[in-house]
Amino acid sequence: MMSRWLSRACRSLLIVGACTSFLVAAPIQAQTPSANDEIKDLDLKGGNIGISVVRLDGTPVLETNAQRRFLPASSQKLLTTIAAFHFLGDFENSGWPRGTVLTVESSATDAERPNVRLIGTGDVTLSVAPDCQLNCLSTLAETLASSDFDEIGSVIVDDTLFRPPYRPDGWSHDDLKFAYGAAVSALSADRGEAAARISAPRQSSASPLFSWTSYPAFETDVSAVTMNSGSQELELDLQAGSNLAVFSGNLPPGTTLPLRFGLADPTNYVGQVFRAMLIERGVNVTGGVVRSSPNSEAGHNSRVELARYALPTPNPSETIEAILHESSNIDSEVLLQHISLTLADRTPESGIWLVEHILAEAGAEDYEYDVADGSGLSVYNRLSPGAMTSALSWASQQEWYEAWYPLIAANGEDGTLSRRFVASFLPGMIRAKTGSVYGTDALAGYFTAASGEQYAFAVFINDSGLTHRQARRIIDDLVLGFVRDL
Known part of the structure; x- marks a missing residue:
């Protein structure tokens, strides 16, 4: 009551400038006198x-x-x-993100099969989408496949520009499974997301149909999802560190939902996709995906770079x-x-x-x-x-x-x-x-x-x-x- 009375008193005394000392304490100054009461209400x-x-x-x-x-x-x-x-x-300025780099380098363990290294520069616009038109990882795969390197050893993923993939402190567990909660990495694609769809057929089916529209990111279980008419109530349980997403709830027949997941390890995902792209293009890949680390690079002076390719710098x-x-x-x-x-x-x-x-x-x-x-x-x-x-x-x-x-x-x-x-x-x-x-x-x-x-x-x-x-x-x-x- 006192603050409301004070506001009215100030408005009446404002004509003679007598409310200067009161206005300092008022929640909102006198340029819009009605706003004080409006906010209180x-x-x-x-x-x-x-x-x-x-x-x-x-x-x-x-x-x-x-x-x-x-x-x-x-x-x-x-x-x-x-x-x-x-x-x-x-x-x-060079501080802004640069394009993703691919190098081919000699292998310390197999002179016949060089390794390839994907070097992340913090460019989240890199894409592995099947319909990619710009800044595509497939461009690097096609470049390598058309070169003289038809057999390679390991795919090394180098995200050492930043610390290993992480999520900031204070991000809710419920956020981590969705696209907007993707982990931060110097090497990621499609902003650290993977895409899929889930649908309930109109005809009878044992369970809904789940399919990836991007490269697969983890295992899924949809057996607990019912397909009854009525409301749509789809729940997802994807625990941090788990490779299994469990769906539950109800999906009415005839419903199809697009899904986007935030990846916990975008770096490894990019490496796995790139390895698959090389194999699809006829390159013999004898090794797996290996993450680079400052410690693992202790002997890097013995490494010889045989070739280097880079995608264009993204527009900041x-x-x-x-x-x-x-x-x-x-x-x-x-x-x-x-x-x-x-x-x-x-x-x-x-x-x-x-x-x-x-x-x-x-x-x-x-x-x-x-x-x-x-x-x-x-x-x-x-x-x-x-x-x-x-x-x-x-x-x-x-x-x-x-x-x-x-x-x-x-x-x-x-x-x-x-x-x-x-x-x-x-x-x-x-x-x-x-x-x-x-x-x-x-x-x-x-x-x-x-x-x-x-x-x-x-x-x-x-x-x-x-x-x-x-x-x-x-x-x-x-x-x-x-x-x-x-």
Whole structure:
């Protein structure tokens, strides 16, 4: 009651400028007096909301719980790309991903059969898909098959640019089996995913039909899936470290579902696929797939490189768009690894430190953030709305801002904002990154207000009993109000 009375009192006294001292403590400043009551009246189903709107020079305009810590979800990808532009430089800089390399080298154990080595450079756009048109692993297989090397020993997979395949701390077990939870590796294909389909025939069948649409990744068991009419309730149990995926639930007759899995070891998968590609093209492969490691390369001076082939360097802007438009987790995590490499570190910790360095340089207090990964999927991430807008306003003052800003998804145009703010304003007036995990919804970025001035903003809702649709509606209504009133 006191805060509501204070808000009304300030509005009446604002004419003579008597409320300056009160406005510091008010949840939202006087430029939009109705917003204070509006936010108090929101039914967040037990949740919390944090809001920060600042001018591009960093001046706060609207604040509610602006210094409180929230789970930012995928809006954190803004920080990863900011750090990439700041520490990796322009797209010609060698710090950005390069194309996958294939070498043919003498074997220490078999002089007649050289080994082949696939060297990963952190290029997640490499593809093993049957219909691949660009950056295809099959191109390297065909090149080798058409050369003089018709018999080889082992396929060595070299992912030593990063540490061995891993998932960041704080990723939920439930995330790991899905495509967006693929492990991070310097050598992966199709963003660490494998694709399949499962279908229930209309005619009687003992069990549903499962088939891989990519190269097989593991064993599957669909015997527990029923095929009754009614609701579709398909469950998947794929334990970390297991090579068996067990399906259960119900699949109505006539239903076909596409499936995408996140791989726990993308490196080995690429090696197995490449070995199969060589055999299909008539190359005699006598050995298996061997993972390279710093220790196993102790005698590398005796190795003689006989040939080298490389795929084209990927376009870094496509990586940024995959992160900011499609919210790709694996692109974000691989990019964080490249940021770490600027400090000669194979682990992501240096990249995390550099992201936090930017937050500190932008003026955020150290208690306002804890960065755990590059994608925002970790439940250990914490970020205040004020820390986010501090980084966004700081970014707007950097020389690379004009190159980075257009790569953020625009309302009504592309990515995760293609269907948001569609009818209200001209497309492109809001450029922002969404965020969504269990109990969390977020939106952060920039908007151009009706006055023509540009602002940075962040709105986080955490621990809410709302559905994602309900939470997004609240966030969108608030942002539209900011655009209209500022």
